Amino acid sequence: MTPAQTMLRAATGLNLSKSIVERAIKNRMEQTAAKDHDDYLRQMTPEEMTALVELVVVPESWFYRDPQAFVAMTDFARARLAANNDRLVRILSIPCAGGEEPYTIAMVLTDAGIPPENFMVDAFDISPTCVARAKSGIYGRNAFRAQDLAFRDLHFTSAGDGDYRVNDEIRKQVRFKQGNLLEFDLSTRAGYYDVVFCRNLLIYFDKPTTKAAIEKLSALLMDDGQLFAGYAEVPSFCQHGFSPLSHNQAFGLQKETAAPRKSLHTTRTPAKPPAPKATRSIASPPSLPPSAPAPRPRVAAPAAVKPATAPPAVAANLLAEARRLADLGDIKAAETRCRDHLALHPESAEAYFILGLLNELTNKPKMAEDYWKRCIYLQPDHYEALCHLALLAEANNDASGAAALKARAARIYKRQQAS
Numbered sequence: 001m002t003p004a005q006t007m008l009r010a011a012t013g014l015n016l017s018k019s020i021v022e023r024a025i026k027n028r029m030e031q032t033a034a035k036d037h038d039d040y041l042r043q044m045t046p047e048e049m050t051a052l053v054e055l056v057v058v059p060e061s062w063f064y065r066d067p068q069a070f071v072a073m074t075d076f077a078r079a080r081l082a083a084n085n086d087r088l089v090r091i092l093s094i095p096c097a098g099g100e101e102p103y104t105i106a107m108v109l110t111d112a113g114i115p116p117e118n119f120m121v122d123a124f125d126i127s128p129t130c131v132a133r134a135k136s137g138i139y140g141r142n143a144f145r146a147q148d149l150a151f152r153d154l155h156f157t158s159a160g161d162g163d164y165r166v167n168d169e170i171r172k173q174v175r176f177k178q179g180n181l182l183e184f185d186l187s188t189r190a191g192y193y194d195v196v197f198c199r200n201l202l203i204y205f206d207k208p209t210t211k212a213a214i215e216k217l218s219a220l221l222m223d224d225g226q227l228f229a230g231y232a233e234v235p236s237f238c239q240h241g242f243s244p245l246s247h248n249q250a251f252g253l254q255k256e257t258a259a260p261r262k263s264l265h266t267t268r269t270p271a272k273p274p275a276p277k278a279t280r281s282i283a284s285p286p287s288l289p290p291s292a293p294a295p296r297p298r299v300a301a302p303a304a305v306k307p308a309t310a311p312p313a314v315a316a317n318l319l320a321e322a323r324r325l326a327d328l329g330d331i332k333a334a335e336t337r338c339r340d341h342l343a344l345h346p347e348s349a350e351a352y353f354i355l356g357l358l359n360e361l362t363n364k365p366k367m368a369e370d371y372w373k374r375c376i377y378l379q380p381d382h383y384e385a386l387c388h389l390a391l392l393a394e395a396n397n398d399a400s401g402a403a404a405l406k407a408r409a410a411r412i413y414k415r416q417q418a419s
Protein backbone atom coordinates (compact mmCIF):
# COMPACT_ATOMS: atom_id res chain seq x y z
CA MET A 1 0.00 0.00 0.00
CA THR A 2 1.35 3.48 -0.85
CA PRO A 3 1.76 6.12 1.93
CA ALA A 4 -1.14 8.06 0.38
CA GLN A 5 -3.42 5.01 0.48
CA THR A 6 -2.46 4.39 4.11
CA MET A 7 -3.13 8.01 5.00
CA LEU A 8 -6.56 8.03 3.37
CA ARG A 9 -7.49 4.72 4.94
CA ALA A 10 -6.56 6.07 8.37
CA ALA A 11 -8.76 9.11 7.75
CA THR A 12 -11.82 7.35 6.34
CA GLY A 13 -11.50 3.60 6.79
CA LEU A 14 -11.97 3.22 3.04
CA ASN A 15 -10.10 0.45 1.27
CA LEU A 16 -9.06 2.46 -1.80
CA SER A 17 -7.18 1.33 -4.87
CA LYS A 18 -3.89 2.97 -5.76
CA SER A 19 -5.31 4.40 -8.99
CA ILE A 20 -8.28 6.07 -7.24
CA VAL A 21 -5.97 7.66 -4.67
CA GLU A 22 -3.46 8.82 -7.27
CA ARG A 23 -6.18 10.33 -9.42
CA ALA A 24 -7.55 12.25 -6.43
CA ILE A 25 -4.10 13.51 -5.47
CA LYS A 26 -3.38 14.60 -9.03
CA ASN A 27 -6.65 16.52 -9.04
CA ARG A 28 -5.83 18.24 -5.71
CA MET A 29 -2.26 19.03 -6.78
CA GLU A 30 -3.71 21.01 -9.68
CA GLN A 31 -5.80 23.03 -7.22
CA THR A 32 -2.96 23.68 -4.77
CA ALA A 33 0.55 25.03 -5.04
CA ALA A 34 2.15 21.63 -4.43
CA LYS A 35 5.32 21.11 -6.48
CA ASP A 36 4.99 17.37 -6.70
CA HIS A 37 3.31 14.36 -5.12
CA ASP A 38 5.62 14.21 -2.07
CA ASP A 39 5.39 17.95 -1.56
CA TYR A 40 1.59 17.67 -1.62
CA LEU A 41 1.58 14.95 1.05
CA ARG A 42 4.09 16.84 3.21
CA GLN A 43 1.91 19.95 3.22
CA MET A 44 -1.26 18.10 4.15
CA THR A 45 -3.63 20.07 6.44
CA PRO A 46 -6.97 18.93 7.94
CA GLU A 47 -8.77 21.17 5.41
CA GLU A 48 -6.83 19.71 2.50
CA MET A 49 -7.53 16.21 3.78
CA THR A 50 -11.25 16.99 3.76
CA ALA A 51 -10.97 18.17 0.16
CA LEU A 52 -9.09 15.00 -0.77
CA VAL A 53 -11.62 12.76 0.98
CA GLU A 54 -14.40 14.38 -1.06
CA LEU A 55 -12.75 12.99 -4.18
CA VAL A 56 -12.63 9.38 -3.04
CA VAL A 57 -16.02 8.85 -1.38
CA VAL A 58 -18.93 7.29 -3.27
CA PRO A 59 -21.96 9.42 -2.39
CA GLU A 60 -24.36 7.30 -4.43
CA SER A 61 -27.88 7.19 -3.00
CA TRP A 62 -31.51 7.70 -3.95
CA PHE A 63 -34.92 7.92 -2.34
CA TYR A 64 -36.56 4.61 -1.38
CA ARG A 65 -33.39 2.65 -2.13
CA ASP A 66 -34.03 -0.99 -1.14
CA PRO A 67 -37.55 -0.14 0.05
CA GLN A 68 -38.22 -3.22 2.19
CA ALA A 69 -35.94 -1.84 4.90
CA PHE A 70 -38.31 1.11 5.32
CA VAL A 71 -41.30 -1.23 5.56
CA ALA A 72 -39.57 -3.26 8.28
CA MET A 73 -38.44 -0.10 10.10
CA THR A 74 -42.02 1.24 10.09
CA ASP A 75 -43.36 -2.02 11.55
CA PHE A 76 -40.73 -1.82 14.26
CA ALA A 77 -41.43 1.85 15.06
CA ARG A 78 -45.16 1.08 15.23
CA ALA A 79 -44.51 -1.78 17.66
CA ARG A 80 -42.33 0.48 19.82
CA LEU A 81 -45.07 3.10 19.96
CA ALA A 82 -47.80 0.55 20.54
CA ALA A 83 -45.95 -0.46 23.71
CA ASN A 84 -45.52 3.18 24.80
CA ASN A 85 -47.03 5.96 22.71
CA ASP A 86 -45.32 8.70 24.73
CA ARG A 87 -41.88 7.74 23.59
CA LEU A 88 -39.61 9.09 20.90
CA VAL A 89 -38.29 6.58 18.36
CA ARG A 90 -34.70 7.60 17.63
CA ILE A 91 -33.24 6.66 14.27
CA LEU A 92 -29.70 7.03 13.00
CA SER A 93 -28.73 7.12 9.32
CA ILE A 94 -24.98 6.80 8.81
CA PRO A 95 -23.71 7.32 6.19
CA CYS A 96 -26.52 9.48 4.87
CA ALA A 97 -24.83 10.64 1.62
CA GLY A 98 -26.92 13.56 0.26
CA GLY A 99 -29.82 12.91 2.64
CA GLU A 100 -31.93 10.62 0.46
CA GLU A 101 -32.03 7.81 3.04
CA PRO A 102 -32.92 9.84 6.17
CA TYR A 103 -35.53 11.87 4.29
CA THR A 104 -37.05 8.62 3.05
CA ILE A 105 -37.26 7.42 6.66
CA ALA A 106 -39.06 10.62 7.63
CA MET A 107 -41.45 10.39 4.66
CA VAL A 108 -42.30 6.75 5.31
CA LEU A 109 -42.99 7.29 9.01
CA THR A 110 -45.06 10.39 8.27
CA ASP A 111 -47.07 8.47 5.67
CA ALA A 112 -47.59 5.70 8.23
CA GLY A 113 -49.33 8.26 10.45
CA ILE A 114 -46.62 8.39 13.09
CA PRO A 115 -46.81 11.86 14.69
CA PRO A 116 -43.72 14.06 14.24
CA GLU A 117 -43.21 14.32 18.00
CA ASN A 118 -42.80 10.54 18.18
CA PHE A 119 -39.72 10.16 15.98
CA MET A 120 -36.53 11.90 14.98
CA VAL A 121 -33.73 11.04 12.57
CA ASP A 122 -30.04 11.87 13.06
CA ALA A 123 -28.01 11.72 9.87
CA PHE A 124 -24.23 11.77 9.46
CA ASP A 125 -21.80 11.59 6.59
CA ILE A 126 -18.05 12.08 6.44
CA SER A 127 -18.39 14.36 3.41
CA PRO A 128 -19.20 18.02 4.16
CA THR A 129 -20.40 18.44 0.56
CA CYS A 130 -22.92 15.63 1.05
CA VAL A 131 -24.12 17.12 4.32
CA ALA A 132 -24.52 20.56 2.74
CA ARG A 133 -26.52 19.04 -0.13
CA ALA A 134 -28.67 17.14 2.37
CA LYS A 135 -29.36 20.30 4.36
CA SER A 136 -30.35 22.16 1.21
CA GLY A 137 -32.93 19.44 0.55
CA ILE A 138 -32.85 20.02 -3.21
CA TYR A 139 -32.60 17.05 -5.56
CA GLY A 140 -32.37 16.37 -9.26
CA ARG A 141 -33.55 13.45 -11.36
CA ASN A 142 -30.89 11.04 -10.16
CA ALA A 143 -32.32 10.93 -6.65
CA PHE A 144 -35.71 9.76 -7.93
CA ARG A 145 -35.02 6.27 -9.23
CA ALA A 146 -37.93 4.53 -7.53
CA GLN A 147 -40.63 3.37 -9.94
CA ASP A 148 -43.48 4.85 -7.97
CA LEU A 149 -42.92 8.57 -7.56
CA ALA A 150 -46.13 9.37 -5.70
CA PHE A 151 -43.97 10.34 -2.72
CA ARG A 152 -42.52 13.21 -4.73
CA ASP A 153 -45.94 14.80 -5.28
CA LEU A 154 -46.66 14.42 -1.59
CA HIS A 155 -43.45 15.60 0.05
CA PHE A 156 -41.61 17.82 -2.47
CA THR A 157 -42.11 21.14 -4.15
CA SER A 158 -40.72 22.02 -7.56
CA ALA A 159 -37.51 24.06 -7.30
CA GLY A 160 -37.24 24.77 -11.04
CA ASP A 161 -34.89 23.25 -13.63
CA GLY A 162 -36.34 19.80 -12.94
CA ASP A 163 -35.22 19.93 -9.31
CA TYR A 164 -37.40 19.29 -6.27
CA ARG A 165 -37.12 20.51 -2.69
CA VAL A 166 -38.17 18.40 0.32
CA ASN A 167 -41.05 20.01 2.18
CA ASP A 168 -40.40 21.54 5.59
CA GLU A 169 -42.66 19.05 7.36
CA ILE A 170 -40.17 16.32 6.44
CA ARG A 171 -37.01 18.45 6.72
CA LYS A 172 -37.64 19.30 10.34
CA GLN A 173 -37.64 15.62 11.28
CA VAL A 174 -34.01 15.15 10.23
CA ARG A 175 -30.85 16.60 11.82
CA PHE A 176 -27.75 16.49 9.61
CA LYS A 177 -24.18 16.62 10.79
CA GLN A 178 -20.79 15.90 9.31
CA GLY A 179 -19.20 12.90 11.04
CA ASN A 180 -16.91 9.93 10.62
CA LEU A 181 -18.44 6.68 11.86
CA LEU A 182 -15.05 5.42 12.98
CA GLU A 183 -14.55 8.48 15.19
CA PHE A 184 -18.06 8.63 16.57
CA ASP A 185 -18.08 9.88 20.16
CA LEU A 186 -20.05 7.31 22.13
CA SER A 187 -19.97 9.12 25.46
CA THR A 188 -23.43 10.65 25.02
CA ARG A 189 -24.98 8.21 22.59
CA ALA A 190 -24.25 4.70 23.82
CA GLY A 191 -27.42 2.63 23.42
CA TYR A 192 -29.22 5.75 22.18
CA TYR A 193 -30.85 4.63 18.94
CA ASP A 194 -33.86 2.39 18.44
CA VAL A 195 -32.97 1.95 14.79
CA VAL A 196 -29.70 2.32 12.90
CA PHE A 197 -29.40 2.46 9.13
CA CYS A 198 -25.84 1.77 8.00
CA ARG A 199 -26.14 0.75 4.38
CA ASN A 200 -23.53 0.60 1.68
CA LEU A 201 -20.53 1.72 3.68
CA LEU A 202 -18.97 -1.45 5.07
CA ILE A 203 -18.56 -2.79 1.54
CA TYR A 204 -15.79 -0.22 1.14
CA PHE A 205 -13.96 -1.25 4.33
CA ASP A 206 -11.38 -3.97 4.94
CA LYS A 207 -11.95 -6.63 7.59
CA PRO A 208 -10.45 -4.89 10.67
CA THR A 209 -12.19 -1.61 9.80
CA THR A 210 -15.49 -3.45 9.28
CA LYS A 211 -15.14 -4.97 12.74
CA ALA A 212 -14.36 -1.57 14.31
CA ALA A 213 -17.32 0.02 12.50
CA ILE A 214 -19.71 -2.72 13.64
CA GLU A 215 -18.53 -2.30 17.23
CA LYS A 216 -19.38 1.42 17.01
CA LEU A 217 -22.78 0.72 15.48
CA SER A 218 -23.53 -1.92 18.07
CA ALA A 219 -22.66 0.52 20.86
CA LEU A 220 -24.95 3.16 19.35
CA LEU A 221 -27.90 0.77 19.01
CA MET A 222 -30.19 -0.12 21.91
CA ASP A 223 -29.88 -3.75 22.93
CA ASP A 224 -33.35 -4.48 21.56
CA GLY A 225 -33.02 -2.17 18.57
CA GLN A 226 -32.86 -2.99 14.88
CA LEU A 227 -30.15 -2.28 12.34
CA PHE A 228 -30.50 -2.16 8.56
CA ALA A 229 -27.49 -2.96 6.41
CA GLY A 230 -26.70 -3.14 2.72
CA TYR A 231 -27.43 -6.48 1.04
CA ALA A 232 -23.78 -7.51 0.85
CA GLU A 233 -23.04 -6.37 4.40
CA VAL A 234 -25.33 -8.74 6.29
CA PRO A 235 -22.70 -11.52 6.48
CA SER A 236 -20.19 -9.17 8.15
CA PHE A 237 -22.72 -8.19 10.81
CA CYS A 238 -23.50 -11.86 11.43
CA GLN A 239 -19.85 -12.44 12.14
CA HIS A 240 -19.76 -9.67 14.71
CA GLY A 241 -22.59 -10.16 17.17
CA PHE A 242 -25.72 -9.66 15.05
CA SER A 243 -28.34 -12.06 13.78
CA PRO A 244 -30.56 -11.50 10.76
CA LEU A 245 -34.25 -10.66 10.96
CA SER A 246 -36.61 -12.50 8.68
CA HIS A 247 -38.27 -9.49 7.01
CA ASN A 248 -37.90 -10.27 3.33
CA GLN A 249 -35.25 -8.24 1.47
CA ALA A 250 -34.99 -5.68 4.28
CA PHE A 251 -31.52 -6.80 5.35
CA GLY A 252 -32.43 -6.11 8.96
CA LEU A 253 -30.48 -7.38 11.95
CA GLN A 254 -30.66 -7.41 15.71
CA LYS A 255 -28.04 -7.90 18.38
CA GLU A 256 -27.50 -11.54 19.26
CA THR A 257 -28.03 -10.53 22.87
CA ALA A 258 -31.57 -9.40 22.04
CA ALA A 259 -34.47 -11.69 22.95
CA PRO A 260 -34.03 -15.04 21.18
CA ARG A 261 -36.09 -15.49 18.07
CA LYS A 262 -38.01 -18.60 17.24
CA SER A 263 -35.99 -19.38 14.14
CA LEU A 264 -33.68 -22.25 14.84
CA HIS A 265 -30.56 -20.93 13.23
CA THR A 266 -30.28 -17.93 15.54
CA THR A 267 -30.61 -19.92 18.75
CA ARG A 268 -28.02 -22.57 18.19
CA THR A 269 -24.63 -22.52 19.87
CA PRO A 270 -22.03 -21.43 17.34
CA ALA A 271 -19.35 -23.90 16.38
CA LYS A 272 -15.69 -23.12 17.07
CA PRO A 273 -14.37 -21.46 15.00
CA PRO A 274 -17.77 -19.82 14.53
CA ALA A 275 -19.54 -21.11 11.47
CA PRO A 276 -21.22 -18.37 9.46
CA LYS A 277 -24.89 -17.89 10.12
CA ALA A 278 -27.73 -17.88 7.70
CA THR A 279 -28.61 -14.53 6.18
CA ARG A 280 -32.28 -15.32 6.57
CA SER A 281 -34.59 -17.57 8.47
CA ILE A 282 -35.16 -20.96 6.93
CA ALA A 283 -38.84 -20.27 7.33
CA SER A 284 -40.61 -18.66 4.42
CA PRO A 285 -40.47 -14.87 4.74
CA PRO A 286 -43.48 -13.27 6.41
CA SER A 287 -45.96 -11.71 4.06
CA LEU A 288 -45.69 -7.97 3.62
CA PRO A 289 -48.38 -5.45 4.47
CA PRO A 290 -50.60 -4.70 1.46
CA SER A 291 -49.09 -1.22 1.08
CA ALA A 292 -45.58 -2.58 0.82
CA PRO A 293 -43.80 -2.73 -2.53
CA ALA A 294 -43.64 -6.27 -3.88
CA PRO A 295 -40.48 -8.15 -2.90
CA ARG A 296 -37.92 -8.74 -5.60
CA PRO A 297 -38.99 -11.92 -7.38
CA ARG A 298 -37.00 -15.03 -6.65
CA VAL A 299 -34.89 -16.14 -9.54
CA ALA A 300 -36.60 -18.78 -11.61
CA ALA A 301 -35.25 -22.32 -11.66
CA PRO A 302 -32.93 -23.03 -14.60
CA ALA A 303 -34.56 -23.97 -17.88
CA ALA A 304 -32.86 -27.37 -17.75
CA VAL A 305 -35.15 -28.48 -14.91
CA LYS A 306 -37.25 -31.36 -16.20
CA PRO A 307 -40.94 -31.53 -15.36
CA ALA A 308 -41.41 -33.60 -12.21
CA THR A 309 -43.34 -36.81 -12.23
CA ALA A 310 -45.33 -35.40 -9.31
CA PRO A 311 -47.40 -32.23 -9.72
CA PRO A 312 -45.30 -29.07 -9.06
CA ALA A 313 -47.43 -28.25 -6.01
CA VAL A 314 -46.34 -31.49 -4.35
CA ALA A 315 -42.68 -30.69 -4.93
CA ALA A 316 -43.09 -27.12 -3.73
CA ASN A 317 -44.88 -28.36 -0.63
CA LEU A 318 -41.95 -30.61 0.15
CA LEU A 319 -39.61 -27.62 0.28
CA ALA A 320 -42.06 -25.55 2.32
CA GLU A 321 -42.41 -28.50 4.67
CA ALA A 322 -38.61 -28.83 4.87
CA ARG A 323 -38.32 -25.19 5.95
CA ARG A 324 -41.12 -25.57 8.51
CA LEU A 325 -39.55 -28.68 10.02
CA ALA A 326 -36.14 -27.03 10.14
CA ASP A 327 -37.55 -24.13 12.09
CA LEU A 328 -39.16 -26.59 14.50
CA GLY A 329 -35.71 -28.09 15.02
CA ASP A 330 -36.44 -31.35 13.24
CA ILE A 331 -33.38 -31.24 11.01
CA LYS A 332 -33.53 -34.90 10.05
CA ALA A 333 -37.11 -34.71 8.82
CA ALA A 334 -36.31 -31.47 7.01
CA GLU A 335 -33.41 -33.15 5.28
CA THR A 336 -35.66 -36.06 4.23
CA ARG A 337 -38.14 -33.62 2.66
CA CYS A 338 -35.30 -31.97 0.74
CA ARG A 339 -34.14 -35.34 -0.54
CA ASP A 340 -37.71 -36.32 -1.50
CA HIS A 341 -37.90 -33.04 -3.39
CA LEU A 342 -34.59 -33.77 -5.11
CA ALA A 343 -35.88 -37.18 -6.16
CA LEU A 344 -38.56 -35.32 -8.11
CA HIS A 345 -36.35 -32.38 -9.14
CA PRO A 346 -32.73 -33.52 -9.24
CA GLU A 347 -31.68 -30.04 -10.34
CA SER A 348 -33.44 -28.02 -7.67
CA ALA A 349 -31.01 -25.32 -6.58
CA GLU A 350 -33.29 -24.28 -3.71
CA ALA A 351 -33.27 -27.80 -2.24
CA TYR A 352 -29.46 -27.77 -2.24
CA PHE A 353 -29.52 -24.32 -0.69
CA ILE A 354 -31.71 -25.55 2.18
CA LEU A 355 -29.54 -28.65 2.61
CA GLY A 356 -26.60 -26.25 2.96
CA LEU A 357 -28.42 -24.34 5.70
CA LEU A 358 -29.32 -27.57 7.50
CA ASN A 359 -25.69 -28.67 7.50
CA GLU A 360 -24.57 -25.27 8.67
CA LEU A 361 -27.05 -25.54 11.53
CA THR A 362 -25.57 -28.85 12.55
CA ASN A 363 -22.02 -27.47 12.41
CA LYS A 364 -20.94 -29.24 9.25
CA PRO A 365 -19.50 -26.33 7.30
CA LYS A 366 -17.73 -28.48 4.71
CA MET A 367 -20.97 -30.25 3.80
CA ALA A 368 -22.78 -26.92 3.80
CA GLU A 369 -20.19 -25.55 1.40
CA ASP A 370 -20.59 -28.52 -0.95
CA TYR A 371 -24.36 -28.05 -1.07
CA TRP A 372 -24.15 -24.31 -1.68
CA LYS A 373 -21.60 -24.92 -4.42
CA ARG A 374 -24.04 -27.33 -6.05
CA CYS A 375 -26.74 -24.72 -5.62
CA ILE A 376 -24.80 -22.03 -7.49
CA TYR A 377 -23.69 -24.55 -10.10
CA LEU A 378 -27.37 -25.13 -10.86
CA GLN A 379 -28.39 -21.54 -10.37
CA PRO A 380 -25.37 -19.27 -10.77
CA ASP A 381 -27.31 -16.21 -9.64
CA HIS A 382 -28.49 -17.61 -6.30
CA TYR A 383 -27.72 -14.53 -4.21
CA GLU A 384 -28.10 -16.06 -0.75
CA ALA A 385 -25.96 -19.11 -1.53
CA LEU A 386 -23.23 -16.78 -2.76
CA CYS A 387 -23.43 -14.75 0.46
CA HIS A 388 -23.14 -17.90 2.56
CA LEU A 389 -20.18 -19.11 0.54
CA ALA A 390 -18.51 -15.71 0.94
CA LEU A 391 -18.99 -15.95 4.67
CA LEU A 392 -17.50 -19.43 4.75
CA ALA A 393 -14.52 -18.28 2.71
CA GLU A 394 -13.97 -15.46 5.21
CA ALA A 395 -14.19 -17.88 8.12
CA ASN A 396 -11.54 -19.97 6.35
CA ASN A 397 -9.31 -16.90 5.95
CA ASP A 398 -9.73 -16.97 2.20
CA ALA A 399 -10.01 -13.20 1.79
CA SER A 400 -9.68 -13.10 -2.00
CA GLY A 401 -12.21 -15.93 -2.46
CA ALA A 402 -14.63 -14.14 -0.14
CA ALA A 403 -14.16 -10.85 -1.97
CA ALA A 404 -14.81 -12.50 -5.36
CA LEU A 405 -17.98 -14.18 -4.07
CA LYS A 406 -19.23 -10.95 -2.51
CA ALA A 407 -18.56 -9.04 -5.71
CA ARG A 408 -20.47 -11.68 -7.68
CA ALA A 409 -23.38 -11.49 -5.22
CA ALA A 410 -23.32 -7.72 -5.51
CA ARG A 411 -23.50 -7.85 -9.32
CA ILE A 412 -26.44 -10.24 -9.17
CA TYR A 413 -28.26 -8.09 -6.68
CA LYS A 414 -27.77 -5.03 -8.86
CA ARG A 415 -29.05 -6.88 -11.89
CA GLN A 416 -32.12 -8.11 -10.04
CA GLN A 417 -32.78 -4.60 -8.78
CA ALA A 418 -32.56 -3.24 -12.32
CA SER A 419 -35.03 -5.79 -13.64
Ligand SMILES: C[S@@+](CC[C@H](N)C(=O)[O-])C[C@H]1O[C@@H](n2cnc3c(N)ncnc32)[C@H](O)[C@@H]1O
Pocket (backbone or CB within 6 Å): 012, 013, 014, 057, 058, 059, 060, 061, 062, 065, 094, 095, 096, 097, 098, 101, 124, 125, 126, 127, 130, 179, 180, 181, 182, 198, 199, 200, 201
Ligand atom coordinates in the same frame (compact mmCIF):
# COMPACT_ATOMS: atom_id res chain seq x y z
C1 LIG B 1 -22.82 4.70 -1.11
S1 LIG B 1 -23.14 6.00 0.05
C2 LIG B 1 -24.36 5.25 1.03
C3 LIG B 1 -25.50 6.18 1.35
C4 LIG B 1 -26.78 5.54 1.90
N1 LIG B 1 -26.57 4.92 3.17
C5 LIG B 1 -27.35 4.55 0.92
O1 LIG B 1 -27.25 3.34 1.13
O2 LIG B 1 -27.95 4.98 -0.07
C6 LIG B 1 -21.64 5.93 0.99
C7 LIG B 1 -21.37 7.20 1.82
O3 LIG B 1 -20.43 6.86 2.86
C8 LIG B 1 -19.77 8.05 3.23
N2 LIG B 1 -18.61 7.66 4.06
C9 LIG B 1 -17.45 7.08 3.66
N3 LIG B 1 -16.67 6.82 4.72
C10 LIG B 1 -17.35 7.21 5.83
C11 LIG B 1 -17.08 7.18 7.22
N4 LIG B 1 -15.94 6.68 7.68
N5 LIG B 1 -17.99 7.70 8.07
C12 LIG B 1 -19.16 8.22 7.60
N6 LIG B 1 -19.47 8.29 6.30
C13 LIG B 1 -18.58 7.76 5.41
C14 LIG B 1 -19.47 8.68 1.88
O4 LIG B 1 -19.22 10.05 1.97
C15 LIG B 1 -20.73 8.36 1.07
O5 LIG B 1 -21.62 9.45 1.09
